[in-house]
Amino acid sequence: MSPYGDASSSRTLAKIDWDFPERVAHSGIEGIHPYPAKFIAELPRALLESLPVAPGTAVFDPFCGGGTTLAECQRRGLPSVGIDLNPIACLMARVKTAPRPSGLKDAASTVADCARRRPDAKIPAIPNLDHWFDRPIQVALASLAETIGSAPDAYRDALRLALSSIVVRVSRQESDTRYAAIDKNVDADDAFTLFLRAAARLDSALAQRDYPLVRSEVFEGDTLAFDPSRIGPIGMVVTSPPYPNAYEYWLYHKHRMHWLGLDPLSVKAREIGARAHFFKRNPHTADDFARQMTKTFDLIRKVLTPGGHACFVVGRSRIHGRIVDNARIVEKAAAGFDLVFSAERTIPARRRSFNLSHANIKTETLLVLRRRDAECA
Ligand SMILES: C[S@@+](CC[C@H](N)C(=O)[O-])C[C@H]1O[C@@H](n2cnc3c(N)ncnc32)[C@H](O)[C@@H]1O
Structure with missing residues (x-):
């Protein structure tokens, strides 16, 4: 692919129906444990099939949740790295990508x-x-x-x-x-x-994983405070960030964490978008999300090779009665990147949180951004 133009990848992306209407059932590892707002495997799969990943680099998901991106990378023989704050998410991601323990x-x-x-x-x-x-x-x-x-x-x-x-x-x-x-x-x-x-x-x-298990690393921690020297080089980013006031990952797994000896409250304190942050004395606003996404792109810029793509799936949210277009916030935070493709996809009804349903939010946006090459940045 030319380092300057990726018109052909944009054309490939435009041919995909991002609702994946043909999808029938979960493959084995997709359904091993519940996780809210997880990717359907087809989504990272289609991105990994359509966009180039430079040899010798890995794919990075800075909000890897239950590891859907990482598992799809393994299926394609691509090394991958994920970070998530939630220890249950990290446990899922690790188990999905680790060798099967015999017996x-x-x-x-x-x-x-x-x-x-x-x-x-x-x-x-x-x-x-x-x-x-x-x-x-x-x-x-x-x-x-x-x-x-x-x-x-x-x-x-x-x-x-x-x-x-x-x-x-x-x-x-x-x-x-x-x-x-x-x-x-x-x-x-x-x-x-x-x-x-x-x-x-x-x-x-x-x-059921009938492919070689190439390297997949999962870091448990706060992406906004992550030391970039621990990873890299990265050839592509595929992620879906948490967004304001939409899902509560810590709450969803609160009982599970307690029984496994983990602390849900420390997760809640650092969780981006958790509803609790929007109902306290100095509530978070869309500006906080903008700052969090700017920090995320600061990290991505340090690890992603020039010309590499960053794919974000993000929906709208309702904050204190106002609908906020988080995709525009992500786009603005992506300094040094060009938007090469975007699509609107339907959020399956069973995946809409109470808050999203209440606000009648039914779609989310896929943004494909490309890091400018060093000489023309
Ligand atoms: C939309 S979900 C990602 C789901 C993932 N794509 C999957 O397929 O499972 C967003 C994730 O961001 C994580 N998260 C929230 N705040 C975070 C932070 N400060 N640092 C790292 N991860 C965070 C949540 O725990 C959640 O797993």
């Missing part, structure tokens, strides 16, 4: 057997614990978490992810996206059975 189902059975015989596990101090979890479930989850803690290293991440995936199911929380407490009639035995099933499902999803 995972047996390891899960051993853990479940030991946990059943461990009625004295320490139950963590979780706010409103009895409101959300029946006592026998508390004991089962605590014993599973404690037993997994002493399982061999090779299995720990996968077993923690299997446990995380059942937490909402065995709680009284109505569903992943509904916070009403309801009676679900689950007992401790169900918790062990569901854990074993989750481990078996995970094992078979990991086994």
